[in-house]
Every structure is written in C-alpha cells, then in structure tokens.
Amino acid sequence: MAVVDSPDLFEPPAPVPRPYPPSKLEIIRTVLRNPLELWGVPSYTLPWIETRFFGRTTVIVNDPNLIRHVLVDNAGNYVMDKVRQLVLRPILRDGLLTAEGGVWRRSRRAMAPVFTPRHARGFARQMLEKSEEFAARYATTDAQGTVRDIAADMTGLTYLILSETLFSGEIATDGDDVAGDVDALLHHMGRIDPLDMLAAPGWIPRLARLRGRHVLRKFRALVRTTMEKRKAAIARDPQSAPRDFLTLLLEVEGPQGLTTEEVEDNILTFIGAGHETTARALAWTFFCVANCPDIRDRMEAEIDAVLDSGADPVDWLERMPLVRSAFEEALRLYPPAPSINRQAVADDRFEAPDGTALDIRKGATILIMPWTLHRHELYWENPRAFDPSRFLPENRERIGRFQYLPFGAGARVCIGATFALQEAVIALAVLMRRYRFDTTAETRPWPVQKLTVQPAGGLPMRVTARAAVSRP
Template sequence: MAEDSVNDGYEPPAPLPRKVPPSRLEIIRTVLRNPLELWGDPSYTLPWIETRFFGRTTIIVNDPALIRHVLVDNAGNYPMDVVRQLVLRPILRDGLLTAEGDVWKRSRKAMAPVFTPRHARGFARQMLEKSEEFAARYISADIHGSTHDISTDMTELTYQILSETLFSGELASESGDVAGDVDALLHRMGRIDPLDMLAAPTWLPRLTRIGGQRVLEKFRKLVRDTMERRRAAIARDPATAPRDFLTLLLEIEGPDGLTTEEIEDNILTFIGAGHETTARALGWTLYCIAHLPEYRQKMEAEIDEVIASGADPVTWADRMPHVRAAFEEALRLYPPAPSINRRALEDDRFVAADGKVLDIRKGATILIMPWTLHRHKLHWDRPRVFDPARFLPENRERIGRFQYLPFGVGPRVCIGATFALQEAVIALAVLMHRFRFTPKAGPRPWPVQKLTVQPAGGLPMLVTPRDRS
C-alpha cells in the first residue's frame, strides 16, 4: 500500500458474505428486502460462478477479461436482461438507460455533444454557484452546529445543480421536497417484484409497486410542464431561449430525431437517475471520510490552498487529487449502480488467461456486479476497507479498466461520467472548505439496493463550521 494510505483504514457498513447458500424462499425474501445481502463467499473470491435462479442459468462475472468480452468485445450478443427491463422500463420507458436498438442510438447521438468533456467543463462555474448557495443553508443554521440528513441534503444539492446546468434553472418541483419525491419514486417503482424474477408478463400488476404510479405521474407532469414552457420561450424568441440540454432535445424533436415521448423519457431519466447516483456517492463520501481524520485533514489543506489561489473551478478535479480519490473510493465501495444485467442472445465461449473455458448458453443471464467486483479479493488489497489512497495519481494506474466500473464500460458507459466527477469534486470542496461533517451516535447506516445503493435511515451527521484560523 502506498505511503500516503491510511494504515488501519476504516471498514464502513456492508453485508458480510453469506457462508451458506440461501434457499429459494430466502432468495425471494432477500431480493425484496435488500439484494446486497444475497451474495456469498464465492461471489467475492471466484472469477465467475454459474448457477440456476428460478429455472434460468445465471453467470455471476467478476473476471475483468470476461467483463470486457461481454460489455465490449462481443457486446452485440449481450443486450440488457429481461428482469432489469421489467424493473426500469415502467419508470424510464425509452430513456437512455433503458432504450435499445435504434431508439438508443438516436438518443445517445443526440445527447453526446452536451456531455463531451469540453462541454461538461463549461458547467463548472454553475456547479460552484449552486454549491455555494446550498452551503449558505448551513451557514444560517446554529453556529455551533446542527444535525442534517446528509443523504437528503446531497439529493437536493445535486438536483439544484442538474436543474441549473441542464435546464437553466427551470426544473422546479411543485412540492419543494425533491429528495422525498425521488425516494418515494425509487422505493415504490425501483424494486424487484417476485413477478419480475419469474419474468411474468408486464400486464400482470406488481403489488410491490402499488402507489408508485402516482409519484411517477407527478414527475412526468413536471417534465411536460417544463417542456411546454421552453417551447413557448423558443417560439417567442429563439435567440434568447437558453442553449442548454432541454433546448437541444426539443430542437431535434421530429420524424428524423426523437419523438416527444422519447424526449420526455430522457428528461425523466436524468431527473430520476442522473443526479441521484452522484448524490448517493457524495453522501457516502462525507460519511466515510469522517472516520479518517488524518486523510480528511489532507483533503481540507488541499481544498483551502486551491480555493485561496482563486483557481478556476474547472481545474479543481485535477488540482484536488485527495478530494477526487475520496469520491472515487466511495464509488468503489458504494457503486450507485450495483449491478449490470445482460442476457446471451446466442451461444458463446470465453477462454480465460489460465486456459479455463466458460461456455455461455443462449438465454443465460449475465450478472456483472460492481458491488462484488469492487470488493473482490482477487482484485483489491483489503477490499472492504475505505482507503482513498488507492486512487491517488501515483496508485491509480494499478487499477484495471475492467475491475472498477462505477460508470459502466463499453458502448453503454455512463454519458455523464465527466459531469458527475467534476460536480462531486466542486461540491465536496465547497462544503468541506466551510464545514466539518461528524456522524451522529446511534446505529450505523445500512446500504440497501434500490435503483441505487442508499443508506437505510439516511445519513444523520452533525454539521459544524470549520475553524480555519
């Protein structure tokens, strides 16, 4: 381990590997309660496991070369899995996360210009302004500190950044409780139902999602209202309408671009998933780093120096390696998207470097799980320990491209990865420059898989002003 690493480290809360395989009933109960608690020792120690779930062959993949084979080299043979689509499509329909074929290609091509690294860097100043505005909330609180649910707070902050950067501040929630609305949507709609596990037809009602449709329609109304306001602004004067993500999508609406429904689906995708993933990782970063005071002090010194220099926020991600490393380590232990699900269209064969052969049969489900991959004993030293030093520049090159997948990989790699990383560093820097975040006494937060890895019960932390004298 590098000299800059933390000697003892900190092992944040997470399920221990199962020692005994679960029964079929236990599988159902665990998947409904928290799929992260399902996996046993083999998932954290073997390169792959072939098993049977509900009559279907399932291959759990933790071998980087096999991951590359499935997601890059032979990606055409591995579309998204049926169960995954049964969970996500009712929410996102033909949004970028769930669309396939020509619809996905058209959407990806249409949105790519907004999320190029060069374009994403242009959002840095807006990210800084919204982070500073959010920090003012803490400043106005009790000077001796106050308790906040950091999980909820980070959801609100990233929503504000999303609204300002991609929608020019016009994405306003009527209720004002964005975090609560998002949580309700994911809790009701973003769960695996037993009928999904059986690949039952979509017309059969999912009892676990009763009540979720109301929240979903609330979000869709928000999207439609936002689209209508922007259409009106463009009609009045195209030259003065904001040149942002929303305008770009509306400009390609039509028979040769995206349909009105596809635009709505993609906007909802960014509302429901785009900011939620970054928010969860920010919350876990602040929680974990609070348990490593020596490393936290390095972050604070780095932040104070860069901010005092007046450096443009577009450079912060490069000039704050300790901050960036802490966020990347939080993404490793708490990947916002904990599983990547594919299915084999045709028979396939993979030959590992050691000569072992895996025959993949047509119809097999392929589970590539960042949750287990990022904690796998074959790929990581002290895999359960939070140690940001492994992501510092001098150590980063040791991490293989296919052993660390917080944003996925291959043709469907997350389009907003650069945006999210820049946003996270700026937000962390602004908040940690002014405040200390200390976990409250009581039960430790427990990671639960919904659409993202969320802390059950939130992340209650004491927020106190820093003494920088």
C-alpha cells in the same frame, strides 16, 4: 491480489458474504428486502460463478477479461436483461438507461454533444454557484452544530446543479420535496417484485410498485410542463432560448430524431436518476471521510490551498487529487448502480488468459456486479476498507479498466461520468471549505439496493462550521 489485514483502515458497513447458499425462499425474501445481502463468499472470491435462479441460468461475472468480453469484445451478443427491464422500463420507458437498438442510438447521438469533457467543463461555474447557494443553508450552524440528513441534502444539492446546468433552472423546485419524491419513486417503483423474478409479462400489475405510481405521474407532469414552456419560449424567440440540454433534445424531436415521448423519457431519466447516483456517492463520501480524521484533515488542507490560490473551478478536478480520490473510493465501496444485467442472444465461449474457459448458453442472464467486483479479494487489497490512496495519480495505473465500473463500460458507459466527477469535487470542496461533517450516535447507515445503493433510514450527520472547530 492478496488480502492484507490492516486495523488502521476504516471498514464502512456492508453485508458480510453468506457462508452458504440461500434457499429459494431466502432468495425471494432477500431480494425483496435488500439484494446486497444475497451474495455469498464465492461472489467475492471467484472470477465467475454459474448458477440457476428460478429455472434460469445465471452467470455472476467478476473477471475483468470476461467483463470486457461481454461489454465490449462481443457486446452484440448481449442485450439488456429482461428482469432489469421489467423493473426500469415502467419508470423510464425509452430513456437512455432503458432504450435499446435504434432508439438508444438516436438518443445517445442526440445527447453526446452536451456531455463531452470539454462541454462538461463549461458547467463548472454553475456547479460552483449552486454549491455555494446550497452551503448557505447551513449558515445558522453554531459551535454545537446542526444534525442534518446528509443523504437527503445531497439529493437536494445535486438536483439544484442538474436543474441549473442542463435545464437552466426551469425545473427547479424545493430541494427537500425533490429528495422525498425521488426517494419515494425509487423505494416503490425501483424495487424488484416476485413477478419480475419469475419473468412474468409486464402487463401484470406489480403490487410492490403500485404505491409509487402517483409520484411517477407527478414527475411526468413536471416534465410535460417544462417541455411545453420551453417550446413556447423557442417559438417566441429562438435566439433567446437557453442553449442547454432541454433545448437540444427538443431540437431533435421529429420524424428523423426522437419522438415526443422519447424526449419526455430522457428528461425524466435525468431528473429522476441523473442526479441520484452522484447524490448517493457524495453522501457516502462524507460518511467515510468523517470516520477517517487524517484523510479529512488532508482533504481540507488541499481544498484550502486550491481555493486560496484563486484557481478557476474548471481546474479543481485536476488540482484536488485527494478530494477526487476520496469520492472515487466511495464509488468503489458503494457503487450507485450495483449491478449491470445482460442476457445472451446466442451461445458463446470465453477463454481466459490462464487457459480456463466458460461456455455461456443462449438466454443465460449475465450479472456483472460492481458491488462484488469492487470488493473482490482477487482484485483489491483490503477490499472492504476505505482507502482513497488507491486512486491517487501515482497508483491509478494499477487499477484495470474493467476492474472498476462505477460508470459502467463499453458502448453504454455512463454519458455523464465527467460531469459527475467535476460536480462531486466542486460540491465537496465548497462544503468542506466551510463545514465539518461528523457522525452522531444515530449515524448507523446500512447500504440497501434500490435503483441505487442508499443508506437505509437516511444518513444523519452533525454539520459544524469549521471556524467553530477547535484545531490542534
């Protein structure tokens, strides 16, 4: 797709593609500092690139047909990449994001009933209640507004929603503490260490992650306490125990289902990562919308109309197409999971529709990069600009299934995609109904890749009651 310059569109901050290849030393420094700054012009302009990092063949994949080949058509030939697992498994162990083989299949099968679209719609009322509860925290905002770190706030909000919907409020703690703990966990435990890049065995300590161990121990202790309390409640009266995600996991604990450790791993996965991705995307949405007054005005009008009509929150996702589109566009520009890593089990060959072909060697690392794919000049018009109109109903069919991957694709597609979209639209509607979110002189976010794409240093924004905002 041709790139068309449009001075009227807002281009949020992002690294400029490198004009030349980095040296090995630059690769190490950049990966440790911010992997998003590593990618060069070819990554944003070519369908695929074959290169070598530290003696390992790596294929950077952007072509949607090749992505489908790897994730769907020949998925059996591609397993989780070793480097990715070296980073994530110390945190999540056999949680759904990191488990493989039979363990992954058992976990996925156990959780699937909770995350069907029909079941997810049943969480709408709880999502609304927690969003309104959170919005009340801004109630003291006056005509001058209050500056808040929206990145931290959204982590607190999505944690409240996750706690209420999947755990019936039994893991709820102070939102600010959770935001800080999650940030510390991802900052220290979710970063790549030089030993990971060299594929050193996992038993060798990673100095970059040592400082995060106490936070990880804190989260695991929280999970164990939560499990023990629920088990005791079930033992006392099985009928009165909440029928939520936690109970469902505990019911499949045993010889034919999940081990106690696997149940713990999956609970930690959802506590530590399940809400984090939505939180980051919400924060980026508020930032982008604040820089597009016309889009914000139209979103507010759409929200006001739907809420004034008394529509059930179950229907907000379908009745607020612009709000949903703004969130999905933020997901495009700042995909919470910026890379999908695989490794080839055997030699493979991909033949593109245009006749070109790619031979993939056994052991090659495959990098499917939503970060570069979503900003790719072959597949998007004005790829660096914030333009929610791409995702409006009349335009959605132009976006290929494997061109836009905020939730992944194939068998390992994010199980909570519908849950996240519904949660985001409800949260945006509740907060934007009552407040305006504006940038300040200190609002200078820079995207940094940890486990998710985060604004370095937070995202300070001025929150003002809409009733106090002068309108034309």
